[in-house]
Amino acid sequence: MASTNPKTYEQTAPRKVAFLGLGVMGFPMAGHLALADHDVTVYNRSAAKAQAWTGEFKGKSAPTPREAVAGCDIVFCCVGNDDDLRSVVLGDNGALAGMKKGTVFVDHTTASANVARELSAEAKKAGVQFVDAPVSGGQAGAQNGLLTVMCGGDQAAFDTARPVAMAFSRAFTLLGGSGSGQLAKMVNQIAIAGLVQGLSEAIAFGMKAGLDMEQVLEVIGKGAAQSWQMDNRGKTMIAGKFDFGFAVDWMRKDLGIALEEAKRNGARLPVTALVDQFYADVQQQGGNRWDTSSLIKRLR
Structure with missing residues (x-):
């Protein structure tokens, strides 16, 4: 696991945990749990990724979410979207079918507040607890174990999860009841969208004006x-480098969730809606997997 900032782990009692979803975020997050001496079982839709993880870290893999979570105290999850989340939680082979009563399910997927509330209700029926806990910090934050985690759920479930989740976090904060973590992540993405557009316009303007923009940014x-x-x-925006960080496709997914929630709660997001369409322009340029800072490509 690549890391430029070796993690110092808090002392906490080893727990039996599962991690569902080993993408660019989940793979290193699960790795930090193993490095912190927790007993980790992983599951991934692609078995090859799970095999790669067990080749790099101490732990084991399971062929289904249900089998991965058997006997666990805490289950962590990080998948793509609402439907992916339902697919690993619900159904005969889903996590809820295999979790013992009292287990805490911590979901790090950036998803809708609605699905968080829905799965929290389903978990309660099964005698387990659900915490929605989307993260900020990107791939580098996951690799370095320095994610900021925004949580929604019950205090008791949060208190159980927090000492273990600090293996991959620098902040793990309860912000309210079910769905609050997802709503806070929407606030985060709304703030970033407008900021990146402003920075793009500033850099593009300065370059058109003939300024040394690296020097200007230093000042x-x-x-x-x-x-x-x-x-x-x-500096990477000035250089036209966009091959790292958080992809445009993912940002559009997140902004879509925020815009949909705004329709429900009556919030006005004119700049966010505009920037979302600017990201659509970037996708049209073939920038689906470029970093979100690629907004500047529209202005050149």
Whole structure:
């Protein structure tokens, strides 16, 4: 597991855990659980990815979610969307069918608040607890074990999960009842969308004006314009490099969830809706898998 910032793990009692979904986020997150000496069983829809994980980390794999979660104290999950989440949680081979009573299910998928509430209700019927816990920090945050995790659910379930989840987190925070974690992630993505568009326009303007934009960013990055995006993506935006980080396809999925929720709750998101369409333009340019900072491509 690539890491530029070796993780120091908090001392906590080893627990028997499962991790469902070994994508670019789940693979290293599950790895940190193993490195923190928890007893980890993994499941992935593609068995080859699960085999790769067990080749790199101490732990085992299972062919179905139901088998992976058997006997576990905590089950973690990170998959693609609402439907993917339902597919690993519900049904005869889903996680709920195999979890013992009292188990805590922690879902790190960025999904809708509705599916979080739905699965929380299903979990309660089965005698288990559900925490919606989407993350921020991207692939680098997952690899370095420094994710920010926004949680919704019951205090008791949160308190059970937190010491274990700190293996891959730098902050793991309860923000309210079921669905609150997903709503907070929507706030996060709304804020990022407008910020990246503003940074794109600023850099494109400065380049058109003939400025040395690396020098300009060094200067304004020490003032009120400073942001994580400027510090970490400014120079690569100038260089036209977009082969890392969070993909445009994923951002459009997240913004779609936020825009749908805004229709429900009456919030007005004019800038978010506009930036979502700008990302559609980037997709039309073939940038589906480019980093979200590729918004600047539209302006060149």
